[in-house]
Amino acid sequence: MKTSVRVENLHKFFKIRKKTSLIRSFICPEYQQVQAVDGIGFSLNEGEKVAFVGPNGAGKSTTIKILSGILYPDTGLVEIGGFTPWIDRQKLAFQIGTVFGQRSQLWYHLPAKDTFELLSYAYEMGRNDYKTRVKSLVGEFDAGEIIEKPVRQLSLGERMKCEIIASLLHRPKILFLDEPTVGLDVVSKGVIRDLVKRASDEDGTTVLLTSHDTGDMERVCDRVIVIDHGHLVMDQPVRDLRSGYIREKIVHLAMKETEIDVRMAGVDVIEARPHVLKIKVDTSRTSVEFFLQQAMQKSALVDITVEDPPMEDIIKSIYANGAGRLASS
Amino acid sequence: MVANLRFFWALLGMTFKSATSQRGAMLVRAFFSVITHSIYIPVWTVVFSISPDISGWTMQHAFFAYGLSISCWGIVSLLAFGLRTIPEQIDHGEFDSYLTLPRPVLLSAAISSSKNTGLGELLFGTGLIIFCGVHFGMSLVFVPLFLVMGSVVFASGVLLFATFGFWLKQYFASAEEIYFNFSLMASRPAPVFSGVFKVIALTAIPVSLMSHVPIEFVFTHHFPLLGFAILGTLAYAVMAISFFKIGLRHYESGSRFGVRG
Numbered sequence: 001m002k003t004s005v006r007v008e009n010l011h012k013f014f015k016i017r018k019k020t021s022l023i024r025s026f027i028c029p030e031y032q033q034v035q036a037v038d039g040i041g042f043s044l045n046e047g048e049k050v051a052f053v054g055p056n057g058a059g060k061s062t063t064i065k066i067l068s069g070i071l072y073p074d075t076g077l078v079e080i081g082g083f084t085p086w087i088d089r090q091k092l093a094f095q096i097g098t099v100f101g102q103r104s105q106l107w108y109h110l111p112a113k114d115t116f117e118l119l120s121y122a123y124e125m126g127r128n129d130y131k132t133r134v135k136s137l138v139g140e141f142d143a144g145e146i147i148e149k150p151v152r153q154l155s156l157g158e159r160m161k162c163e164i165i166a167s168l169l170h171r172p173k174i175l176f177l178d179e180p181t182v183g184l185d186v187v188s189k190g191v192i193r194d195l196v197k198r199a200s201d202e203d204g205t206t207v208l209l210t211s212h213d214t215g216d217m218e219r220v221c222d223r224v225i226v227i228d229h230g231h232l233v234m235d236q237p238v239r240d241l242r243s244g245y246i247r248e249k250i251v252h253l254a255m256k257e258t259e260i261d262v263r264m265a266g267v268d269v270i271e272a273r274p275h276v277l278k279i280k281v282d283t284s285r286t287s288v289e290f291f292l293q294q295a296m297q298k299s300a301l302v303d304i305t306v307e308d309p310p311m312e313d314i315i316k317s318i319y320a321n322g323a324g325r326l327a328s329s
Numbered sequence: 330m331v332a333n334l335r336f337f338w339a340l341l342g343m344t345f346k347s348a349t350s351q352r353g354a355m356l357v358r359a360f361f362s363v364i365t366h367s368i369y370i371p372v373w374t375v376v377f378s379i380s381p382d383i384s385g386w387t388m389q390h391a392f393f394a395y396g397l398s399i400s401c402w403g404i405v406s407l408l409a410f411g412l413r414t415i416p417e418q419i420d421h422g423e424f425d426s427y428l429t430l431p432r433p434v435l436l437s438a439a440i441s442s443s444k445n446t447g448l449g450e451l452l453f454g455t456g457l458i459i460f461c462g463v464h465f466g467m468s469l470v471f472v473p474l475f476l477v478m479g480s481v482v483f484a485s486g487v488l489l490f491a492t493f494g495f496w497l498k499q500y501f502a503s504a505e506e507i508y509f510n511f512s513l514m515a516s517r518p519a520p521v522f523s524g525v526f527k528v529i530a531l532t533a534i535p536v537s538l539m540s541h542v543p544i545e546f547v548f549t550h551h552f553p554l555l556g557f558a559i560l561g562t563l564a565y566a567v568m569a570i571s572f573f574k575i576g577l578r579h580y581e582s583g584s585r586f587g588v589r590g
Contacts, residue, residue, distance in 0.1 A: 014581065065582050070428045072578055093431035105426045107343060109350040114343060121339040122430045124332045150350075 004174055004206040005044040005067065010076030012037040012062055012230075036062040037073070038230030046173070049200055049207040051217035051224045051238070055319050059230040060210040064176050067208070068098050081173060094123060097172035097205075099163050101179035106151045112162035113147040116169060123170035130169075137165045141195055157188030164192065168199055175200065177209040181216055193219040214311035226318050234318055241314055247284040253277040253295060254303035262295055275302075336432050340440045341408070348443040355445035362449025366399055369516075370457075384520030389465040391518060392457055393547070394540040397472075398515035400454030401479035401539055405487065406447030408480075409439040412487045413508055416494030417501040422582045435573055439484070468547060471555075478562045479515075479539040485562075485569035486511050486534060492569070495576035515539040531561070538562055 018030040037059045044050055054060050065071040067078060069085035069092055078085055083092040106115045113134070120130035138144055143165060146158045154162065160180060167175060177196065181189040197220045200207050209216060217224055217238060224241060226234040250270070253262075258274045266285025271278035281291050288306055295301060308314075349355055373395070377388040405412065418424060418438060427437040462469040490507045494500045514522075515536035522530040522537065530537040542558040545551070 065425070068429050070425050070582055071580070089428065090431045090433075093429055096429070098425075098429045100425060103422065103425055105429075107347055109347045110343065114346065118336075118339050118343050119430075121332075121336040122432055124431075 001045040001047075003043050004046045004048070004081065005042075005208070006077070006079040007043065007063075007067070008041045008077040010037050010040045010063065010066065010078065011035070011074045012059075012066060012071065013074050035230050037066070037076075040076075040227060040230065040232050042225055042232065042235055044174075044206050044208060046206055047200070047204040048223060049197070049221045050209070051221040052208055052210045052227070053212070053214075053217060053224060053315060054210075054227040054233070056212075057229075058227045060227060061178050063227070064098075064178050064208065064210060068096055068176050069093065094170065095173050097167035097170070097175045099160075099167045099175070099177045099180050101160070101177075101182040104151070104159065104163060105166055106159065106162055108152050109150055111148050111150055112143075112154075112166070115151075115162075115166055116147070119166055119169050125170060133169060133171070134165075137168060140198070141165055155188075157184050157191070160184065160188070160192055161195070164195060164199075168203075168205075171203060172205060174206045174208070177207065177211075179211055180209065181211060181213055189213065189215060190219075196220055214315055218311055226315070228319060241311070247282060248309055249281045249283055249288050250307045250309060251277075251279045251281055251288065251291065252303075252305040252307075253279065253299075253301055255299040255301050257299050260295065260299045262291070262298070264291070264294065267291060333432060333436075337436055337440055340437065344440055344443045348445055355448070358445045359449035359452070362446040363453045366395075366450065366453045369395055383518055386518040386520055389461055389467060390544055390548075392465075393461045393467060393544055394518065395516045396454045396457030396461060397475055397479055397540045397543065398454075398483075398512055398536075399450050400458065400476055401483045401515075402512045403447045403450030403452075403454055404476065404480040405484050406444040407451060408443070408447075409484055410444040410447065411439040411441045412484055412491060413444075413505070414442060414501070415488070415491035416497075416504045419494040419580065420498060420501065424577075424580055425582055428580075434577060435488075435570065439488075471543070471547065475543040478543070478558060481562050481566050482535055482538045483511065483515070485566045486536075488573055489565075489569040492573045492576040495579040510534075511536060519544070535561060535565055538565070 012035075013033045014036050015031050016034050017025060018032050019025075020030060040059070040063060052060050052063070062071065066073045067080060067085055069089035072086045080092055081095045083095070085092050105119075106112050107118075116134055117130070120127075120134075125133070138147060141161050141164070143158075143161050146154060147162060147165075151159060151162070164180070175196070180196070181192055184192065193216055196207065196209070199205065200220075207220065209220060211217060221238055224234070224236065224238050225232065254276055256275070259272065260277070262269065262277065262279060264286060266282035268280045268282075269277060270280050279291075281288050292304065370392075373388060373391045377383075377391065381387060411418070415438060424434065424438065427434045427441075430437060458469065458472055461467045487504075487508050490511075491504050494504065497503075511534060514530065514534065519537065519541035522541070527537075530541070538558050538561045542554055542561075546554045546558070
């Protein structure tokens with residue numbers, strides 16, 4: 001598969017003022033360098049959908065801004081469709097679409113359709129091509145009514161739909177999404193995720209998405225890159241995160257007996273109620289299969305549910321010990 | 330080039346559409362802008378009734394200079410108000426949108442907003458120039474050229490000082506102060522500027538190129554003066570654009586999400 005984005009040894013510093021007293025800071029300010037991105041490297045294949053996650057201040061947005069030509073890096077190599085973002089910014093802009101959840105490209109007092117029209121000129125789209133494309137996207141996003149209203153009257157979810165239409169208008173090969181679901185309600189999040197995924201699947205668009213919401217990662221992406229303090233901590237398929245990283249399973253048992261004794265190595269009872277047990281199994285010490293065999297010998301089980309811990313816990317755990325774990329793996 | 334022109338024409342249309350979407354506010358501000366600038370007419374009339382000639386400058390010089398400078402201020406406010414807000418746009422990280430478009434950043438930032446007082450300033454300024462032509466019999470043949478040159482000088486000056494916003498944060502109010510002084514100096518009689526001030530008025534803050542040199546040309550028809558003004562305008566514009574390009578490399582974007590200040 002063809003490489004769409006290549007990043008090698010990327011570094012970006014920011015100069016910030018040191019904390020001193022108000023007077024000293026005013027008369028003789030001292031500065032320090034903060035490393036926002038510290039040697040990150042990865043590549044994305046065409047059509048891949050990749051989540052770029054990390055705690056606040058990890059360097060996600062800075063990296064995306066370098067990739068989209070907004071910021072200059074201090075050192076490092078970035079190649080996107082054969083272009084270096086900070087050198088070939090205008091050529092690259094035809095290849096990429098960007099959505100920044102915290103910033104709008106729509107005109108506040110005007111309907112979104114006016115912004116779409118302006119963007120069509122920016123991307124040199126033919127009039128017929130533009131009309132067909134807008135019609136198709138508006139239909140797909142069910143946004144016929146909302147694009148007619150002034151943007152100031154739209155809800156956050158409606159605005160985000162319009163932002164995504166604007167970013168897809170010129171059929172970009174790569175889509176950078178920086179926290180596209182921030183501030184949205186559960187329903188709107190689901191809609192936005194489905195739309196991004198569908199748009200990418202249909203057009204083969206490569207997606208790089210930053211988010212603090214693990215739902216975005218699970219619903220949209222095939223692969224996850226975790227960074228922290230500007231370093232790459234983990235890079236692997238989303239499906240392998242559960243099986244490869246987490247050594248715990250949560251087992252719910254419903255039984256005829258009021259209670260049973262399930263004590264064994266690697267097994268912790270999280271919750272015990274009459275006829276119901278919730279158990280955490282450390283799979284590095286005891287397999288779930290072995291545990292269930294033992295439980296069945298002691299009880300006539302009515303129902304068994306085995307689940308992974310929530311993705312949020314997995315990510316928390318990666319943030320907590322990510323770097324060391326990556327090194328050991 | 331053609332694609333850029335098409336885009337900027339469409340962008341200008343959007344900017345006016347956005348500015349006029351609040352029609353009431355626009356008309357009120359334009360009206361009060363005319364009133365504000367009208368105050369200068371009695372002021373100059375009183376000054377020149379006391380002393381009809383200030384080192385060679387008469388009331389017609391003063392009216393013409395004021396008309397030119399305020400028209401240029403109006404043109405820049407109407408067509409490229411974004412230049413004046415560059416420091417604010419830098420602070421708020423608003424260049425992100427321009428940088429991800431396949432179009433020149435500077436023009437996108439400049440044309441993306443329009444200030445409705447500009448209409449009042451342009452109307453008042455051109456009205457004053459026409460009054461000079463009718464009442465004092467001054468030749469207005471070169472006025473369109475002077476308006477273009479003056480607007481370029483003013484826009485370049487604004488750009489030059491606005492670009493410091495890439496290094497100086499919360500610089501917006503200071504920059505506005507400088508722009509205001511720029512316009513004020515351009516409308517003051519040339520004899521006010523002598524010695525060091527004359528050098529400044531022809532170099533760092535070349536207000537003389539906006540009003541003093543064109544006015545001298547109107548009265549003398551000395552063409553080398555016009556050539557000097559055109560070359561000076563171009564050089565100043567090139568310098569301002571180059572400085573902006575250097576500044577743009579220092580753009581830090583930023584995250585302004587529900588914060589104050």
